[in-house]
Amino acid sequence: xxxxxxxxxxxxxxxxxxxxxxxxxxxxxxxxxVVVDMDLHAPGLTLMPEMASSETGESSGLxxxxxxxxxxxxxxxxxxxxxxxxxxxxxxxxQEDKAFKGDxxxxxxxxxxxxxxxxxxxxxLRHLPLNALNDLRETGRNTAVIDEIRAQLATLTSDRLPGRxxxxxxxxxxxxxxxxxxxxxxxxxxxxxxxxxxxEQNRRGLEFLLSELLNERDYPINELPSRLxxxxxPVPDGEEKLKQEAMDRIQGTLSRFARHDSTTDTPEVMPxxxxxxxxxxxxxxxxxxxxxxxxxxxxxxYRELAEVLERRVIPVAESKVRIVAESKARMASLLPVExxxxxxxxxxxxxxxxxxxRKGKSRHPLGRAIPWNLLSPGKTWRxxxxxxxxxxxxxxxxxxxxxxxxxxxxxxxxxxxxxxKIPAYSGEELGSLKESLQVEQEGxxxxxxxxxxxxxxxxxxxxxEWFVLLQEIAIPVDCLLLKNKSDRDRLHGMVDFQLxxxxxxxxxxxxxxxxxxxxxxxVGMALFPQSGKMHWMVGRARESLEDYENAEIFYKSSLSxxxxxxxxxxxxxxKSGLGNVLMQxxxxxxxxxxxxSAFDMTVDKEYQSVLKFxxxxxxxxxxxxxxxxxxxxxxxKSLKITIKHDPYEIVICGxxxxxxxxxxxxxxxxxxxxxxxxxxxxxxxPFIRASIYYADGEILLLRGFFEDSKQRLDLAxxxxxxxxxxxxxxxxxxxxxxxxxxxxxxxxxxxxxxxARELAVExxxxxxxxxxxxxxxxxxxx
Numbered sequence: 107x108x109x110x111x112x113x114x115x116x117x118x119x120x121x122x123x124x125x126x127x128x129x130x131x132x133x134x135x136x137x138x139x140v141v142v143d144m145d146l147h148a149p150g151l152t153l154m155p156e157m158a159s160s161e162t163g164e165s166s167g168l169x170x171x172x173x174x175x176x177x178x179x180x181x182x183x184x185x186x187x188x189x190x191x192x193x194x195x196x197x198x199x200x201q202e203d204k205a206f207k208g209d210x211x212x213x214x215x216x217x218x219x220x221x222x223x224x225x226x227x228x229x230x231l232r233h234l235p236l237n238a239l240n241d242l243r244e245t246g247r248n249t250a251v252i253d254e255i256r257a258q259l260a261t262l263t264s265d266r267l268p269g270r271x272x273x274x275x276x277x278x279x280x281x282x283x284x285x286x287x288x289x290x291x292x293x294x295x296x297x298x299x300x301x302x303x304x305x306e307q308n309r310r311g312l313e314f315l316l317s318e319l320l321n322e323r324d325y326p327i328n329e330l331p332s333r334l335x336x337x338x339x340p341v342p343d344g345e346e347k348l349k350q351e352a353m354d355r356i357q358g359t360l361s362r363f364a365r366h367d368s369t370t371d372t373p374e375v376m377p378x379x380x381x382x383x384x385x386x387x388x389x390x391x392x393x394x395x396x397x398x399x400x401x402x403x404x405x406x407x408y409r410e411l412a413e414v415l416e417r418r419v420i421p422v423a424e425s426k427v428r429i430v431a432e433s434k435a436r437m438a439s440l441l442p443v444e445x446x447x448x449x450x451x452x453x454x455x456x457x458x459x460x461x462x463x464r465k466g467k468s469r470h471p472l473g474r475a476i477p478w479n480l481l482s483p484g485k486t487w488r489x490x491x492x493x494x495x496x497x498x499x500x501x502x503x504x505x506x507x508x509x510x511x512x513x514x515x516x517x518x519x520x521x522x523x524x525x526x527k528i529p530a531y532s533g534e535e536l537g538s539l540k541e542s543l544q545v546e547q548e549g550x551x552x553x554x555x556x557x558x559x560x561x562x563x564x565x566x567x568x569x570x571e572w573f574v575l576l577q578e579i580a581i582p583v584d585c586l587l588l589k590n591k592s593d594r595d596r597l598h599g600m601v602d603f604q605l606x607x608x609x610x611x612x613x614x615x616x617x618x619x620x621x622x623x624x625x626x627x628x629v630g631m632a633l634f635p636q637s638g639k640m641h642w643m644v645g646r647a648r649e650s651l652e653d654y655e656n657a658e659i660f661y662k663s664s665l666s667x668x669x670x671x672x673x674x675x676x677x678x679x680x681k682s683g684l685g686n687v688l689m690q691x692x693x694x695x696x697x698x699x700x701x702x703s704a705f706d707m708t709v710d711k712e713y714q715s716v717l718k719f720x721x722x723x724x725x726x727x728x729x730x731x732x733x734x735x736x737x738x739x740x741x742x743k744s745l746k747i748t749i750k751h752d753p754y755e756i757v758i759c760g761x762x763x764x765x766x767x768x769x770x771x772x773x774x775x776x777x778x779x780x781x782x783x784x785x786x787x788x789x790x791x792p793f794i795r796a797s798i799y800y801a802d803g804e805i806l807l808l809r810g811f812f813e814d815s816k817q818r819l820d821l822a823x824x825x826x827x828x829x830x831x832x833x834x835x836x837x838x839x840x841x842x843x844x845x846x847x848x849x850x851x852x853x854x855x856x857x858x859x860x861x862a863r864e865l866a867v868e869x870x871x872x873x874x875x876x877x878x879x880x881x882x883x884x885x886x887x888x
Contacts, residue, residue, distance in 0.1 A: 107260045107272045109252075110415060111295040113279040115311020119301040120339050120382060122150045122278055124408065126157075127396040129276050130197060131412040133210040134397075137273040138264050140192065142213045142255070145280050146171060146231060152214040154392055159193040167223060169216035171230050177251055178235045188213060188258040197394060201266065209264040211272075274415065283314075297415065301337045304352035309359055312336070316363040327367050331376050335414055336360070339382025339407075340389075353379065378828055380414075382407045403817060413790065511543065624651065638667035642680055649687055652832055652869055657687045678707045678716045686723045689730060690833075692872035697727055718744050718754040725761055730873065734765050741765075756785040756794060763801045772808040779805065793834075796825030800838055807845055815845055832869040836862045840878060847885055856886055 114121040125141065133139045143151040151157050152169070169191055176185040192211045199206050216227050256275060264270050277295075300315050302308035319330065338356065341349065360376035367373075383403040387395055396405045627643035634640050641664035648657035661684040668676040685701035688694075701724045708717040721744035728737035741758050759782045766775035779801050786794045799822035806815035819838050826834030839862035846855040859882045866874040 107256070107275055108296045108415070109256055109275045109277070110297045110299060111277050111279050112299045112301070113315065114281050114301040115314060116303065116308055117281045119303050119308070120388060121301045123388060124299065124301060124337055124382065124411065125276055125278050126151070127394055127405070127408040128412045128415065129210055130394050131396050131409055132274060132416065133198065133208040134206050136207040138208055138267055138270050139210045139274045139276060140213065140259050140262060140272045141210065141276045141278070142170065143215050143278050144170065145278050146215055147280060149215040149218065151212070151278055152216070152218055156197040156392065156394065157195040157212050157214070160196045160198060161193065167217040169214045171216050171227065171234065174251070175230060175234060177254070185254070188255060189262050192262065209266040211262065211264070213259070297333050297335065299335045299337060299411065301339065302356070304338060304341065304349060309355055312356065312359055320363070327365055328374050331374050334377055335411060336377055336379040337382055337411065338379045340384035341381045342384040380407055380410055381824065403821065406821065624648070636667065638664045638671065638673070638676060641667060642676070645680070646683055649683055652871065654687045654690045655870065658684065658691070661687060674707060674711055675713060675716070678704050678711070678713055678720070682716070682720045682723055685727070689727050690871065690873050692876055694727065694730060701727055714747050715749050718747055718749065718758070722754060722757050722761060729761070729765060729768065734769055738762065738765050756782055759785065760794070760797055767801065767804045767808065770808060772805050775801070775805050792825065793829055793831065796822050796829060796831070796834055799825060800834065800841070804841055807841065807848065812845060812849055816842070819845070832865055833871060833874060836866050836871065836874045836878070839865070840881060844885065852886060859886070
């Protein structure tokens with residue numbers, strides 16, 4: 107269960123609104139959410155009609171305040187059962203609503219709403235010794251109350267979701283410097299959602315919160331940013347310059363609190379705030395805006411926050427750490443610890459923390475499919491393992507053992523020691539070792555796709571270390587001595603292959619963080635400078651980071667290696683990327699030649715997956731050459747090619763949307779965009795989401811809905827900026843310039859075009875620069 111605290115330094119920033127909307131979104135999707143009103147002095151959730159019990163009959167009138175009264179009463183022998191105080195609120199629809207797939211339960215402060223109940227509540231609050239929380243804080247036991255709440259609610263069950271316990275526990279914290287606020291922030295929250303407005307009071311409140319978080323919890327480097335989300339709101343329309351200056355001050359505050367990694371001297375990447383746009387509904391009603399106005403801008407922002415929190419429960423990090431701890435504890439008996447002065451031997455650190463380096467990291471599933479088989483042709487494991495005890499052979503699968511060791515969470519010294527000792531182990535000890543590694547590996551096979559980039563970097567480095575270890579260590583087992591060249595070459599190829607696929611996990615996940623992929627690929631190049639795959643990976647990462655000049659260099663070096671190896675499949679892929687890079691560098695003639703060559707090769711070799719990818723890039727080139735009809739025909743044919751787990755359908759449909767927008771055909775553009783939306787419902791790719799906003803804005807502009815167009819283009823610009831995609835931001839600014847012209851404001855149009863051009867020049871995007879110059883000359887001739 108993930109314990110999520112919602113906190114604000116000042117009131118009026120929409121904290122309770124955000125909590126309720128996000129809780130509803132997650133419960134509607136499939137999750138079991140428990141909401142607790144801990145704002146004792148202003149119990150807004152408790153007073154909301156939507157949060158009243160959906161069941162008829164008189165309640166006990168008891169709530170959280172009665173539980174706390176028991177906790178702070180030294181004469182009380184037991185505390186109230188919190189589970190008995192929860193109820194299902196009215197906002198949860200009946201079972202007949204099949205779209206609502208989860209459940210939501212609410213723990214109020216107490217039953218309120220009539221004069222007598224309200225007076226009883228005020229009396230209980232006056233007599234509640236909240237100063238006892240300060241005493242607990244002084245003795246270091248300030249988490250005891252929260253721990254008890256969490257422990258009780260963790261075993262809550264749902265009759266709507268048989269067998270399920272809560273996925274989320276949402277706590278609404280008291281505003282400002284209060285005992286309850288301190289309790290929640292410093293009480294072991296898995297994630298804090300902090301809300302603030304764009305003024306100096308709230309910015310100073312953010313400083314307090316960051317100081318408090320860092321003082322209360324010893325977060326390893328890079329862990330705090332993953333446990334904090336900043337919401338800024340409500341953000342009004344207009345005054346763009348003032349808003350940007352305020353956002354910059356907030357980002358500056360976050361940056362000042364970023365700590366530096368002592369080994370790399372790189373600062374933590376602090377979270378970017380999520381803006382909650384102002385909407386009159388937020389001020390005038392208490393409706394669930396995500397439910398009643400799902401396409402409104404605040405609803406979209408709440409869904410973004412829901413997606414951030416959703417990533418925390420698939421799976422829960424603690425269970426992964428526990429599996430490693432249990433696995434390593436069993437292995438410890440197989441690793442005789444040699445005492446040295448001042449150390450506890452080879453496993454000195456607390457395995458639950460592991461120096462903060464890999465807490466919560468899991469194993470990439472591709473590891474299951476790639477064997478570490480070091481055998482030379484014609485030999486058997488029994489031949490090579492003649493030095494092992496005979497009773498060990500039936501228990502040992504060296505292929506699996508080496509694979510599990512390669513990706514194990516053990517440190518390199520631990521692996522080194524273990525490999526040296528393996529020949530002396532009995533069959534029973536080897537069986538136990540194999541079982542421990544198996545448990546560790548299986549426990550880490552499931553993880554959120556959003557973590558793939560972290561895993562790629564982490565596993566990439568460890569595979570590189572493993573390769574160096576096996577080359578340098580003299581292990582008294584023939585199969586690991588690597589005496590002959592063929593075994594060394596096979597190991598080289600397998601590590602090369604592993605690194606390649608762990609890097610490409612970025613693409614497969616659809617959650618690409620290309621800077622991380624670049625790190626993995628550069629590790630690979632350092633190990634394997636002659637590997638075409640590693641050069642290809644660096645080129646692909648550079649391309650996605652819009653560093654097209656360097657991408658061209660690495661694509662060409664990769665192409666040269668693959669041509670020497672006569673690897674046609676790889677050649678087709680690399681030429682596709684090279685063709686796109688040349689297109690972005692505005693060398694369209696060269697690009698057409700390269701893409702035509704790749705296209706002909708894929709047709710000849712019947713590489714269907716490559717053919718669809720090449721078709722997309724070739725179609726885009728034809729668009730740039732203004733051959734819209736020919737591009738549409740090519741992409742429509744490509745759409746009919748069937749491949750398993752097709753990742754390209756959504757991209758092809760997206761390019762078709764672009765073609766129809768350029769053809770001024772709003773109807774066809776809308777139809778294709780709807781298909782993109784449906785395809786992205788499961789994938790939920792942030793870049794596709796940004797592109798949908800942009801296309802929506804362009805289509806609304808075609809239809810003359812200027813205000814709606816502006817809103818969608820604003821969303822697109824914010825998303826592209828968050829993703830670091832300059833090309834997308836240039837397209838949005840260009841569309842906004844045309845929107846300003848349509849509204850009769852040529853001065854704003856000229857300013858927006860100029861801003862777009864400066865961005866394109868800064869990022870060195872020749873194609874965008876030329877197209878902007880042509881467009882400005884056409885629509886602003888003076």
